[in-house]
Amino acid sequence: MENKVSPRTASSNTAPSLTGRAAAPVAIGLPVYNGDPYLRLALESLLAQTGVDFELHIADNCSTDGTQELCRDFARRDERVVYHRREHNVGVTANHNLLVGEVDSPYFAWAGADDACRPNRLTALFEALRARPDAVMAFSSAAQINADGEVIGTWQNPCRTDDPDPVVRLRDMVGVEHQGAKRYRKNVSFDSAPMAYGLFRRDMMLRTKLLPPVKNNDRLMLAELALHGPFVEVREPLLLHRHHEQRLTQATTQRDWYRTQRGDGRTFVLPNVEEAGWYLRAVSRSPLPLAERGRAMLALYPWMRANAVPMARNVAKAAVEAARLAVGGRARS
Incomplete structure (x- = not known):
């Protein structure tokens, strides 16, 4: 370093x-x-x-x-x-x-x-997590603030992250984008970051692939982590989570994020397809018994169905781009 x-x-x-x-x-x-x-x-x-x-x-x-x-x-x-x-x-x-x-x-x-946080936030998360040896992480509710620090909304967990059934936890985490909007006030859209800024058992984090190189990757990591154990929640708005125009996830479209943030030189962008692949890999490498992995795969079906059209568009756009490159290459040769 x-x-x-x-x-x-x-x-x-x-x-x-x-x-x-x-x-x-x-x-x-x-x-x-x-x-x-x-x-x-x-x-x-x-x-x-x-x-x-x-x-x-x-x-x-x-x-x-x-x-x-x-x-x-x-x-x-x-x-x-x-x-x-x-x-x-x-x-x-x-x-x-x-x-x-x-x-x-x-x-x-x-x-x-x-962001910012209340002075007792870290202690509250630490004590909550230590009191639950079965839990893999702890998080708190959040106050949503704007660029000037004014409170514009409140975030609370919309998922059953404390359910003893890992498939229930996964099902909710995969569907969090659809469920969460109702939990925000003043028309602030759902954001999984307040949960991702929780306190983790580091050894459990290292059993996952951490954040994958796709947009909305905190949601993917949390979904994978939910297969390893429950989350414990502190229902106090101890995190002050800021929304502003310069925030990367707000200022960058999904396709532009791939082109500017990944840095892996990929020519073709398949964001929805890759997200599906990460969910499938998370289940396949999870600690669940084989039968439970089958249930977890079925829990992904609503997400797969809802994203079938976007995935098809990914493939179609990539095919068009490949054809253009092929034609351009022949023209130059």
Whole structure:
């Protein structure tokens, strides 16, 4: 890891070294690229968490604004902050996933560079998860805020994520986009991120493929994780989840996200087809017995049926693009 500032590598005028200290029980991973204008508030909010020992790991994906200077300043002033700057921009998905493997704590939470949270949120999630040894993660309700920090809605979990039947949990997670809109107020559309910003047992996360390289990937990871165990919910709006025009998922269409964020050089874009493939693979590699995997596959049927037309369009567009490339190649030769 290049360009890393932490208590172990900071200069003599920083906080005391933590060399030899075991990892904190909780690691917060904050991936960021050009975090202005909300990053300072996000960092202050996270460092104001009380009641639990934690470290804050910031993964800067080669920001070009003032993000680097701000983060290095926080790392110098607070021994809980570890700052990583990637050698090159690895893409938004990889920046999230790499963080999970770069920490040693048994509990892990992602944090949004444009969000904030109540001071007792981390403790509430930590205590809720420790009280439920069978649960794989804990999350809270959320207040939806706009660019100015004004509350514009309330998010609550629309899914039976605590059901003892993993197939029920999967069925709800796959259908969350359709069910969730009714749970928002003031016409704010459903967003699975408040749940994805919960507190996870890191070993359970590592049994999944984490975030796949597709849009809406937090929903896919949560669906896979639901096959490993229930989620525990804290029904208080402890997360302040921000919606604004510069937010990547709002500012980028599905096809443009694939072309600009994946970075794998693929010529053809099949977003709905790939999403279907990830659901199927999640079930096939799950810890469920064979008969239960069959039930889980059947639980995917409503999603497959609802997305049959979009998947067909994916294939048709890819075929047209392939034909154009073939004709263009022959014309040049």
